[in-house]
Amino acid sequence: MRIDFVQDIIDVLRRKKNIIDVLKRKNSQIQFLVFWSGTKCSLKCKNCSNLIPYIEQKSFDAQECINDLKKLLKYKKIKIIQLQGGEIFTHPEAAKFINEINKLNIDSISLTTNGTVIPKEEVLQAIKNNPNMTVTISNYDCAKQSREKLIKVFEEREIKYTIYNFAHKDNTWFKTGEDKEVFQSEEKGRQNYDICLEKYCLTLANGILYSCGKIMAINELYEVKNETSSMLNIRNLARGGELKRFLSNLSHYKQECRYCNIKKDEKIKPAIQLTKEEAEVIKYRKKQKYKA
Numbered sequence: 460m461r462i463d464f465v466q467d468i469i470d471v472l473r474r475k476k477n478i479i480d481v482l483k484r485k486n487s488q489i490q491f492l493v494f495w496s497g498t499k500c501s502l503k504c505k506n507c508s509n510l511i512p513y514i515e516q517k518s519f520d521a522q523e524c525i526n527d528l529k530k531l532l533k534y535k536k537i538k539i540i541q542l543q544g545g546e547i548f549t550h551p552e553a554a555k556f557i558n559e560i561n562k563l564n565i566d567s568i569s570l571t572t573n574g575t576v577i578p579k580e581e582v583l584q585a586i587k588n589n590p591n592m593t594v595t596i597s598n599y600d601c602a603k604q605s606r607e608k609l610i611k612v613f614e615e616r617e618i619k620y621t622i623y624n625f626a627h628k629d630n631t632w633f634k635t636g637e638d639k640e641v642f643q644s645e646e647k648g649r650q651n652y653d654i655c656l657e658k659y660c661l662t663l664a665n666g667i668l669y670s671c672g673k674i675m676a677i678n679e680l681y682e683v684k685n686e687t688s689s690m691l692n693i694r695n696l697a698r699g700g701e702l703k704r705f706l707s708n709l710s711h712y713k714q715e716c717r718y719c720n721i722k723k724d725e726k727i728k729p730a731i732q733l734t735k736e737e738a739e740v741i742k743y744r745k746k747q748k749y750k751a
């Protein structure tokens with residue numbers, strides 16, 4: 460059973476030029492929030508817009524993340540939320556994320572998966588028990604076999620899903636840069652920001668609200684610190700005013716945009732995987748960085 464409705468709304472919102480006006484609306488609700496369960500992923504996509512293969516792989520604490528969301532909801536209504544990872548179905552507490560989000564007052568809830576992992580029974584049950592949630596499966600060639608298995612499992616259980624052909628709807632990705640970008644001029648940063656679709660992806664990850672999903676990785680890779688306009692610590696948040704200021708500042712380019720290399724018109728095949736050699740180099744680099 461396929462439904463494209465929520466993903467269509469998300470895509471329209473991402474594209475729409477006046478989304479920033481929507482985000483800034485006076486009585487201020489959050490129109491679209493991406494909510495991460497972790498950075499752990501079963502794939503290593505070279506051009507992942509969030510640079511997931513290049514950063515530390517973690518499953519975040521589900522209860523803490525849910526508490527962050529509840530805190531955010533104390534100050535702002537959230538219209539649409541998209542639960543994702545990394546790969547959400549690698550998370551040992553994926554069922555808890557799903558069940559808890561569904562108890563909250565959010566108009567529309569979706570979950571995005573890369574289609575490589577068949578969820579545990581309790582996760583399937585959680586999705587089944589929450590018919591308001593829609594599941595989006597990214598349409599990757601490299602995951603064809605597992606996606607077909609996943610679809611079979613969903614259909615057996617009458618779980619609604621949609622196959623996602625990405626923002627352009629034509630089964631292509633855009634280039635956003637990899638992990639080796641250099642700090643570029645402010646002018647290039649502004650150009651990146653202007654044409655970037657990711658700027659609409661306000662992201663809540665492990666207690667931090669990021670102006671887009673790539674900011675976490677850029678901060679980790681390049682150690683850009685204390686950019687108050689691109690990240691807000693929700694766990695330390697004491698007043699709604701701080702959040703209001705942060706949200707009203709979303710429509711400006713960020714320092715981190717200078718580390719991107721957005722090529723809007725260069726369409727690429729989705730989910731090309733890092734080669735073994737490339738993955739080894741990255742693994743080594745991470746090991747050096749995170750060794751005790």
Ligand SMILES: C[S@@+](CC[C@H](N)C(=O)[O-])C[C@H]1O[C@@H](n2cnc3c(N)ncnc32)[C@H](O)[C@@H]1O
Nearest residue numbers: 506507508543544545546571572573597632633
């Ligand atoms: C970052 S992924 C996380 C969810 C899951 N791991 C997956 O790949 O479906 C969220 C969505 O962003 C899309 N995405 C990632 N990198 C992209 C890129 N360079 N261009 C367009 N879409 C991209 C993915 O295809 C996916 O639908």
Ligand code: SF4
Nearest residue numbers: 500502504507545573
């Ligand atoms: S786009 Fe690829 S690497 Fe990025 S989170 Fe999704 S599956 Fe993982």
Ligand code: SF4
Nearest residue numbers: 655657658671716719
């Ligand atoms: S840092 Fe700026 S240019 Fe880079 S993905 Fe985020 S919004 Fe786009």
